[in-house]
Every structure is written in structure tokens, then in C-alpha cells.
Amino acid sequence: MDILDNNTILYIAAFGLMLIGISGIVISNHLMRIIFGIALLEAGANLLLLLSTYHEGASAPIIVADNIPTMMADPVPQALVLTAIVIGVGILALALSLAIRVQRAYGTLDMREVRLKLEQEISDEAGIDMPSSSEKPDDIAKVPLNSVVQQESGS
């Protein structure tokens, strides 16, 4: 195990989580899966922040029974990540409430359909025809607009 030492594995974990999270946000169309992607991205970023000051052989920054270790881990990124995790759960709760609201308003969580319905609504309010985009994806034409798709798979 020359190449795969402890540090490299941890960095692969952090960058891999971030990459998977971003791909979830970019590729999927379902709102729940986008929220899952945000949670994954946040987890990877937290791990990366902690790894930035990690030294092999340092001990935890807590004194136990007056034996003071020679080298302790850096407490500042740990405090930052603690804050970030707690704020992350607030963001998560807010996003889930908004998703419930979107479901109530539009009857679906598929972002393509939500976008179409939003455009329809805006053009109805303005009293003009809905502008047809030339970059409209091909597969959206097969989905009837009025159908409420409950179980839409994500990607």
C-alpha cells in the first residue's frame, strides 16, 4: 500500500462525495434527488475542511485527566465544521418545507414539468402565448402537461 496511504484515501473520500453530490444536482430532474445531492455535497465539503489541517499522529483537542499530549489537532476548523453541520440541517429543513409547498402548488416535483407550468402561468397572467423554446428537450413532449406524475424516477 504505497500509493494508497491514509491521507490519500481520505482525500478521495472527500472529493468523491463532492463530485457525486454535484452530479446529483446537475443530472437529476427530481427535486428530492437535488436535495439529496445538496446534502452529499455539504458532507464532502465538511470532510475536506477538516482534512485541510489534519496531521497524522495528532490527538483530539481535549485534555483527559491531566496528561497533556504533545500534539493536538487544530480546533478552529472543527468549530467551523460543527457550525456548518448545524446550519446545514436548517437549510435541509427549509428546502424540504419548500418542496412540500411546490408539491401542493404544482402537483409534481419533476423540475421540467414545474418549469413548464410556471411559464404557462406567467404567460397566462400576461395574456400572451407561451413562448416555445427551441431548446426544449425532446422527451418532455411525450409527457402530457396535465397529468400529475407522483412516482417519477429521478434521472
Added chain:
Amino acid sequence: MTISTLEFIAIALLLVGMGFSAIRLFLGPTTPDRVVAADTLSVITTAGLAGMAAYFNNPIYLDIALVYGTLAFVGTVAIARAIEGNQK
């Protein structure tokens, strides 16, 4: 820090258990299979955290195992209630 034979066997058993539960998590045909596999993994990880406390020779890590053991149960119960839905 050397690892004795007994500790090596314990670590190997934990890793094998983790591998089998992970296989059930990825392949499991139904959702309850996957949830039970995730719960088993959380129990294995609790044991692993206690093992890490022994490896680092530091009792403060045991608190994490305590919190994990109590709250993983709550999370699994919430998922189970959601699977149940409104059927009785």
C-alpha cells in the same frame, strides 16, 4: 502501536459483517430489506466506534458510540413509520 491477534480477529469480523450488510443494502430487492441492512450497518459502526476508543486508548470516543446508538434507532423508526404509511 501493534495489534494483537484477538484485536485483528475482531476487526476482520466487523469488516466482513460490514461487507455483507453493504451487499444486502445495494442488492436488496425491496425497500424494507435495505432499511434493515442500513440499521445493521449502524449497529456494526457503533461497535466499530467503541473499538476505535480502545485503539486510541481514549475514553472520550465512547460518548460518540452512545449518541450514535440512541439516535440511529430513532432514525430507523422514522423510516419504518414512513414505509408503513397510513395502512394499519
Added chain:
Amino acid sequence: MRRFTAALFLLGLGVMIAAIYQHIDFSNTAVNAGQAINAVAAEETGAANFVTSVVLAYRGIDTLLELTILFTAAMIGGMVLGRRRVDAPRDPDAGFILRTGADLLFPLLLVVGLYIILHGHLTPGGGFQGGVILAAAFFLPLLARPGITLIDQRVVSLVEGLAGATFIIIGLLAMFDGKEFLTPLLDKGELGALISAGTLPILYLAVGIKVGSELAGLLAHLAEAEALD
């Protein structure tokens, strides 16, 4: 087409991350603030857990702002979810095992949460973690019997406001003393004893109660929202 561009974007992102990893020598960068804090924190604050002294003493105002963000998120979540219709159907009660288990686990979770909060300056843990456990403790009976009203929103907001006010008042007391905002007061005590580190345990207790009541209120709001069947 869209799938293809997304794949291309991800490929570029992966290459960029690999390039970053190759060039930056992350774990060898000299970080002086952490070592300096490690050297003086035990004497200055009297807390054995240095993360606690960073969270509450050195960067206490960040914690205050974080509480504000959490409060705002919980409040907007409750506003967005709105009120429950009176005739909306509820989930049925859980089975016998979960009901008994919830009754048994409630005091246990309460004790664990208070232990984690009160030992925040000695062992890992503190207000945030203990607050989460307290919220889970108060939500578990609601999960077993969806009909009961264990969490009254008015009581929750009252407790939350009192805890937040305690945090700010302790911070202001230091200013009346001629020091900076949120400087630890009182006697430092003996390092490693339960009653030590001055006002830090009281601050963490306030944080724990505030976080716990906020999250319990938010969970109750989410559980009250009508289900789609």
C-alpha cells in the same frame, strides 16, 4: 443532449479537482492560530475541550449568528408549511412495540441529552448535539401516537426566546464589566471538574435548550402538515 453536456461538465470538474489535489499540499500547511489556541486555551477559559472554548469564548458571536440563522430557517419553514386543516386525516397509532419503546426511551433520551449538554466543556458534545437529542426525545412519543399534542407551539417559542435572551444577557454582562462581548466570567475552577470554565456551561445549556426547542417545533410543524395519499 442535456445528458451529454452534464457528463462533459462532470468530467471537467473531475479533472479540475484532480489538478487541485496535485498542486496544493493541504495537510502540510502551517496553521498557527490552532496551535496558539491549543497552547493558551486551557488557562484562559478553563475548559478541557478546546473546541468548546473556540465555539463559545473565542468565536462566541459566530455562535450567536448561527443560532439566528437556525431560528430564521425554522421560522420560515413553519410559515411556508402553514396551518393544518381541521378535517385532515391523521396517521393511525403505531403498534404495541413502538408505543412501549417510545415510553421507555423518552426519559433515557432526556438524560442522555442533558448529560451531553452539561459535559460539553469536558468531553465531546455540547449544546448543539444535546439539543438535537432533546428534540428527538420530545418527538419520539409524537411518532408513536400521532394524535397527541405533546409540543405546544406557544410554550416552544417562549422557552426558545428565554434561552436566546439568556445567551445575550450573559454576553452583555461581560460588557458591563468592561470586557468584550461574551468574555467568560466567574471563576475558572479546576480543569476537568464539572463546575468549571466559568460561564461556558451556562451558555451551552442556553444553546442546547434553544436548539432543542427550535428543532422540536420544526419537527412538530412538519408532522402536522397534511399527508398526500
Added chain:
Amino acid sequence: MEAVVLVVVIVMLLSAVAVLLFKDFLAALAAMSVVSLGLSFLFVVVRAPDVAMTEAAIGAGLSSLLFALALRRLGLWRGQ
């Protein structure tokens, strides 16, 4: 030690992929809790017990609760 970390990281990354691939959202939620479990173990490995405890409390308990409640309210709880 490296072998343990390697196995945990592999399980964690595979279940992170599985979160995005599972059709059923409750199964994805179970995989998400496995991700936060592995992450909590890694936080212990990098000597951050406070952060590990926060991740254990929030990742295993609270966000599972939040997601499960929200999925129930959204009507996405039906199994495949």
C-alpha cells in the same frame, strides 16, 4: 488501520452513488444514513470527536427524521 479506512470509504462512496440511483426514495434515505455513518467514522479517524458526534446526532437521527416525515407528506413513501 488503512484497510479499515479503505473499506469504510468504499462502502460510503458506493452508497453515495446508490442514493442517486435508487428508484425508491426511502431506500435512498437508508443509503443516505449509511453515508453519514461512514462520514462519522471518518471524523473519528481524523481526531475530531466533536464533529463526529454532531454528524452522528444530525446525520443519523435528525435528517433521517426530517426526510422521512417530508417523504411521507409528499406521498413518495410507497415502495416499489
